[in-house]
Every structure is written in structure tokens, then in C-alpha cells.
Amino acid sequence: MTPPETDLSGDTAAGDQSPAVSLRPKPSVLRKRRDFTRAARGKRVAMPGFIVQMVVRPEGEATGIRVGFTCSKKVGNAVARNRAKRRLREIARLTLPRQGKPGNDYVLIGRRNTTATLPFDQLKSDFARALDILHGVVK
Template sequence: MHDVQAEAAEGSAPLAALPVSVLRNRSDFLRAARGRKVPSPGFILQIRNRRDDDPAIRVGFTCSKKVGNAVARNRAKRRLREIARLVLPVHGKPGHDYVLIGRAEKTATRPFDQMLRDLKAAL
């Protein structure tokens, strides 16, 4: 697990100037939902090409009540935020929106290194 995190952290240094921001508006989430969906064992990834001049990578996170109670949902979202922080600056495409959706009982329990690999493969 450690070497996967180190590999992701090392790879993010050259592209650290590439901005990554968080989606907050419902309309952005709805537009991303109309984009491509990539299911993986630990989460679902929605990808949308904004087709604008803004090179920023934008990312959003969501977990429904199916994931569990508030504690389980928050844990799942923390894990999704961390894999996005490690992987998107390196493997994400500029001008794209990404939404990571937590899965019931999978997002909180799947091994972290496997979730990193899942996100890299989904991109």
C-alpha cells in the first residue's frame, strides 16, 4: 500500500500547478451525471468534458444514505477525497469534471491501494 501512495505522491509534483477545485453547485453535479459513467468496485466515476477554456480539473463527491449512516457516509467521502487528491492531479484531464459516488458497504471497506488502482483504471 505504501508504495502505491508514494508513487501517486511522486507523480503529482510536476503537475502541482494544475488547479483542482471542488464542485459545489447542484447544476454542476447534474451536468456531470449526463457524462460518461465508469463503474468500479469501490465507487462510480462520472466524467464530463466541460469544453471551455478553463484548464482546471473539478471534482465532486457524493454518498447517498444507501452508503450508511452519517459516520459511514463521511468516512466514505474522506476516502474518495484522498484518492482524488492523489490521482487526479497526475491522471486527470484539464477541462474535465469528475464526480466520485460512494457505493454501499464497498467504499468504506475496500482496501485503499485497490481504490487508488480503481481510479487510475477508470480514468
């Protein structure tokens, strides 16, 4: 099976749908505690369904977008935490390649009773709005 035809700008013939194969680099995932603690000292924005932390990496470190996800036990049992993190991973996958800035680290923190239950479209729009706030974009 071959992917649908697309030009190099990422636009498809169908309009605003994303292509089957992404042309943007995929963000790498934060795994080390020091990266999470560094992000905790940076800027943060609280939204109804999650909290976003952002820090600009120092000069000399690798470029590109990095993202981390966390949910404490306050979010619920393992099933609830995993569901919340899956939703956070998906909104990051859809939004960061377009709105994230290379050289930044982002950490998404799940919230009790809301990350797993809010409508997905609301989570996605809240994340886009949080990124605008963190980057200083005024709309």
C-alpha cells in the same frame, strides 16, 4: 522546517516518493447542483468501490480539473458517509493531478458497504483504471 529538496520535474532524491510540496495544481471542488447534474449526463464507469462520472466542460469556461464527491443515505449513517467521502477525496487528491485532464469535471459516488471497507490500494488502482477507461487509454 523546510521541505525536502526537489527539482522542478517533481522527482525526489528518494525515487518514486512524492515531494512534500506539490508542484501540480490542486483540483477545485464542485459545489453547485448544476455541475453534478451535468456530470451525470456524461461518461461513467462503475468500479467495485465507487462510480466515476466525467464530463468535458464547454469552451469558454475556466480550465483546470474539478472534482465532486457524493454518497447517498444508502451508504449508511453520517459516520459511514463521511468516511467513504474522506477515502474518495484522498484517492482523487493522489491520482487526479497526474491522470486528470484540465477542462474535465469528475464526480466520485460512494457505494454501499464497499467504499469504506475495500483496501485503500485497491480503491486507488481502481480509480486510476477508471480514469484510463474514461479517457480512452488502452493498456
